[in-house]
Amino acid sequence: xxxxxxxxxxxxxxxxxxxxxxxxxxxxxxxxxxxxxxxxxxxxxxxxxxxxxxxxxxxxxxxxxxxxxxxxxxxxxxxxxxxxxxxxxxxxxxxxxxxxxxxxxxxxxxxxxxxxxxxxxxxxxxxxxxxxxxxxxxxxxxxxxxxxxxxxxxxxxxxxxxxxxxxxxxxxxxxxxxxxxxxxxxxxxxxxxxxxxxxxxxxxxxxxxxxxxxxxxxxxxxxxxxxxxxxxxxxxxxxxxxxxxxxxxxxxxxxxxxxxxxxxxxxxxxxxxxxxxxxxxxxxxxxxxxxxxxxxxxxxxxxxxxxxxxxxxxxxxxxxxxxxxxxxxxxxxxxxxxxxxxxxxxxxxxxxxxxxxxxxxxxxxxxxxxxxxxxxxxxxxxxxxxxxxxxxxxxxxxxxxxxxxxxxxxxxxxxxxxx
Amino acid sequence: xxxxxxxxxxxxxxxxxxxxxxxxxxxxxxxxxxxxxxxxxxxxxxxxxxxxxxxxxxxxxxxxxxxxxxxxxxxxxxxxxxxxxxxxxxxxxxxxxxxxxxxxxxxxxxxxxxxxxxxxxxxxxxxxxxxxxxxxxxxxxxxxxxxxxxxxxxxxxxxxxxxxxxxxxxxxxxxxxxxxxxxxxxxxxxxxxxxxxxxxxxxxxxxxxxxxxxxxxxxxxxxxxxxxxxxxxxxxxxxxxxxxxxxxxxxxxxxxxxxxxxxxxxxxxxxxxxxxxxxxxxxxxxxxxxxxxxxxxxxxxxxxxxxxxxxxxxxxxxxxxxxxxxxxxxxxxxxxxxxxxxxxxxxxxxxxxxxxxxxxxxxxxxxxxxxxxxxxxxxxxxxxxxxxxxxxxxxxx
Numbered sequence: 001x002x003x004x005x006x007x008x009x010x011x012x013x014x015x016x017x018x019x020x021x022x023x024x025x026x027x028x029x030x031x032x033x034x035x036x037x038x039x040x041x042x043x044x045x046x047x048x049x050x051x052x053x054x055x056x057x058x059x060x061x062x063x064x065x066x067x068x069x070x071x072x073x074x075x076x077x078x079x080x081x082x083x084x085x086x087x088x089x090x091x092x093x094x095x096x097x098x099x100x101x102x103x104x105x106x107x108x109x110x111x112x113x114x115x116x117x118x119x120x121x122x123x124x125x126x127x128x129x130x131x132x133x134x135x136x137x138x139x140x141x142x143x144x145x146x147x148x149x150x151x152x153x154x155x156x157x158x159x160x161x162x163x164x165x166x167x168x169x170x171x172x173x174x175x176x177x178x179x180x181x182x183x184x185x186x187x188x189x190x191x192x193x194x195x196x197x198x199x200x201x202x203x204x205x206x207x208x209x210x211x212x213x214x215x216x217x218x219x220x221x222x223x224x225x226x227x228x229x230x231x232x233x234x235x236x237x238x239x240x241x242x243x244x245x246x247x248x249x250x251x252x253x254x255x256x257x258x259x260x261x262x263x264x265x266x267x268x269x270x271x272x273x274x275x276x277x278x279x280x281x282x283x284x285x286x287x288x289x290x291x292x293x294x295x296x297x298x299x300x301x302x303x304x305x306x307x308x309x310x311x312x313x314x315x316x317x318x319x320x321x322x323x324x325x326x327x328x329x330x331x332x333x334x335x336x337x338x339x340x341x342x343x344x345x346x347x348x349x350x351x352x353x354x355x356x357x358x359x360x361x362x363x364x365x366x367x368x369x370x371x372x373x374x375x376x377x378x379x380x381x382x383x384x385x386x387x388x389x390x391x392x393x394x395x396x397x398x399x400x401x402x403x404x405x406x407x408x409x410x411x412x413x414x415x416x417x418x419x
Numbered sequence: 420x421x422x423x424x425x426x427x428x429x430x431x432x433x434x435x436x437x438x439x440x441x442x443x444x445x446x447x448x449x450x451x452x453x454x455x456x457x458x459x460x461x462x463x464x465x466x467x468x469x470x471x472x473x474x475x476x477x478x479x480x481x482x483x484x485x486x487x488x489x490x491x492x493x494x495x496x497x498x499x500x501x502x503x504x505x506x507x508x509x510x511x512x513x514x515x516x517x518x519x520x521x522x523x524x525x526x527x528x529x530x531x532x533x534x535x536x537x538x539x540x541x542x543x544x545x546x547x548x549x550x551x552x553x554x555x556x557x558x559x560x561x562x563x564x565x566x567x568x569x570x571x572x573x574x575x576x577x578x579x580x581x582x583x584x585x586x587x588x589x590x591x592x593x594x595x596x597x598x599x600x601x602x603x604x605x606x607x608x609x610x611x612x613x614x615x616x617x618x619x620x621x622x623x624x625x626x627x628x629x630x631x632x633x634x635x636x637x638x639x640x641x642x643x644x645x646x647x648x649x650x651x652x653x654x655x656x657x658x659x660x661x662x663x664x665x666x667x668x669x670x671x672x673x674x675x676x677x678x679x680x681x682x683x684x685x686x687x688x689x690x691x692x693x694x695x696x697x698x699x700x701x702x703x704x705x706x707x708x709x710x711x712x713x714x715x716x717x718x719x720x721x722x723x724x725x726x727x728x729x730x731x732x733x734x735x736x737x738x739x740x741x742x743x744x745x746x747x748x749x750x751x752x753x754x755x756x757x758x759x760x761x762x763x764x765x766x767x768x769x770x771x772x773x774x775x776x777x778x779x780x781x782x783x784x785x786x787x788x789x790x791x792x793x794x795x796x797x798x799x800x801x802x803x804x805x806x807x808x809x810x811x812x813x814x815x816x
Binding site: 006009010012013014015016017019020021023024026027028029030031032034035038043048049050158203204206207210212218220221222223224225227228229230231232233235236237239240245246247250251254255256294302323325326327351352355357358362374377378381382387390391394397398401405 | 445448449454455456457534535538539541542545546549550553554556557558559560561563564567575576579580582627628630631633634635638639640641643646650652653655656657658659660661662663664665666667668670671683684686687688690691694719744747748750751755765766769770773780783784786787788790791794795798799802805806
């Protein structure tokens with residue numbers, strides 16, 4: 001009895017989970033493997049359209065003879081590069097009509113015409129004409145003839161499914177495209193974005209953890225940048241930082257802090273003098289990092305605040321008895337309590353910032369030294385239209401990601417063992 | 420020891436006063452006032468004097484009288500320095516100084532004699548400063564977005580600092596940008612598409628996630644642990660590595676430029692977190708309830724519908740809100756899959772608008788307000804639910 005029950009239980013479990021599992025596998029896991037396949041191929045954006053035989057049907061009445069009608073099919077191969085083979089053509093005619101002088105490639109049988117057009121080269125075009133005659137001498141209605149749509153079918157090679165592989169994409173990615181520069185930009189962006197958002201998160205959490213008027217209100221405001229749509233926020237920032245009529249530059253000029261407007265998003269480097277040293281800072285990248293911090297510190301804040309509120313009050317009370325000051329309390333009580341959260345946050349945010357696409361794309365589009373790996377996927381795949389290259393960059397990302405994840409789960413496993 | 424504390428207290432408090440006054444000056448500048456200087460040294464000095472005199476005076480004079488006196492003195496000095504300022508600016512300055520003096524009342528000579536009092540003072544003011552600064556930095560872009568959508572192109576170019584809205588003009592003039600984007604750019608359609616996609620994603624995700632989460636939480640089957648760990652790992656894979664294969668497959672299947680395509684992708688990307696959140700909650704429901712239902716000869720679907728769903732309304736609503744937010748804000752897939760304006764979502768439409776350099780910025784901002792407002796309203800109204808969703812799903816984003 002129990003055996004039977006457990007069998008039913010298993011079967012139900014599979015039925016319940018199957019739809020979700022299938023969908024996730026199809027949309028998330030399959031593409032990751034498909035990337036591997038595509039990355040070893042030379043595929044452009046234009047290659048992925050399947051070549052189709054097409055026909056445009058034009059019906060013309062012949063003025064002197066209402067019992068006859070002319071049909072013109074404009075046939076073509078939709079692809080500019082690929083051949084289509086064994087093209088079959090089917091169309092229907094109204095009842096009591098018959099084609100005259102039928103092309104030898106076609107057969108007419110009970111209102112239906114079937115043709116075999118053989119193979120079409122790329123860019124193939126042909127005007128195919130049929131003259132239809134009514135068998136009972138009545139007028140052929142143009143509308144009736146038009147109402148049938150011709151059907152075409154043909155075979156073509158799908159470049160994606162062929163088995164020609166090449167290492168060219170990976171060679172290009174790793175050796176030709178300033179790979180090191182790309183990688184360092186990505187790491188710079190990821191590291192400082194992550195650290196910055198965690199620092200501001202700690203500060204904000206420490207602040208909201210005090211008692212003050214309007215504290216819950218403050219907590220919701222702090223989450224605004226995170227819940228708002230990227231598109232809206234990125235464009236607002238772009239306006240704010242605009243060198244010509246942006247508010248920030250105008251304000252700085254108004255208060256005589258700077259003399260000339262700074263193009264914060266469009267300038268690659270800025271040099272400034274710091275105690276006699278000329279420092280070179282990657283300006284656009286720094287600005288993008290600040291946007292990143294502004295948008296994602298709320299998350300760190302939320303996590304750390306939750307942890308802070310779980311710290312037992314007794315710890316602070318006994319510290320008060322021992323006569324510890326606020327700084328000592330922060331270093332000796334608060335920090336040790338939140339290091340676990342911070343390290344997990346760091347790993348998660350690092351992985352996610354590493355893959356951030358939208359923010360950089362919307363702010364700079366990858367220009368002026370802000371080209372990160374994810375931006376490169378888009379640029380290779382869609383701006384340069386080289387799908388294979390884009391996939392190769394994606395593979396590089398996935399490999400790096402797997403390395404990070406290994407460390408992440410290693411760390412979590414260690415933490416779990418300790419506690 | 421004592422002198423050091425007093426000096427630190429005076430410096431910190433006057434810096435705080437300076438930052439408050441500066442933010443007020445920035446805000447007034449944006450209302451069209453001509454304030455050209457922060458007057459750092461002067462305001463710092465006055466702040467220093469006020470803090471010091473509070474210490475010296477102690478409790479001899481009534482606090483309110485003291486506060487009003489100092490605030491008035493500061494206000495008069497300030498309006499003498501910067502000529503021809505409207506009344507509201509001075510009132511603002513007065514209120515700021517009044518607030519400031521009421522904050523420094525609690526620090527007396529005796530207080531500053533205590534051990535660590537300089538640290539406490541520092542922490543107190545840093546907290547106050549943080550509150551002001553964080554709210555300013557966070558709210559300013561939202562404020563700018565809203566104000567810009569009510570301005571005209573010429574006004575924006577002539578004086579980018581003028582954030583004042585003329586409420587005396589006709590309603591039609593004031594909301595012109597909104598009328599234009601609805602009429603000329605057909606934002607009504609984009610709102611509809613975005614709503615259909617987001618709500619559709621929520622519904623489909625829940626239909627798929629609730630049974631799966633129930634199975635993971637309650638039933639024993641082969642591969643259960645594998646499933647629940649792989650859910651989390653899959654969740655970590657970013658959209659950008661999925662984009663190219665999905666693009667090619669969707670092109671060949673004709674799913675690009677279709678709402679169905681977006682629904683499939685959004686559902687798949689939000690499913691892992693939805694299952695993860697729901698199964699955690701389902702585990703907390705007492706098993707006895709289900710056992711009673713099994714005795715009543717209910718099948719599994721009966722159990723899910725009659726027991727699990729009614730009991731987990733809070734968890735389901737937080738998943739629903741979270742998924743809605745993700746789908747509404749999503750940009751990357753809508754950028755890749757939609758290139759026909761007839762099937763644009765709001766985010767994609769705004770990006771498309773900005774691609775045309777001729778588009779006036781107030782239209783762009785009006786569009787941004789339209790896409791931001793629903794999310795923020797939902798967030799403020801359902802904060803409790805959304806925050807728990809955010810914490811659970813926050814590995815992503």
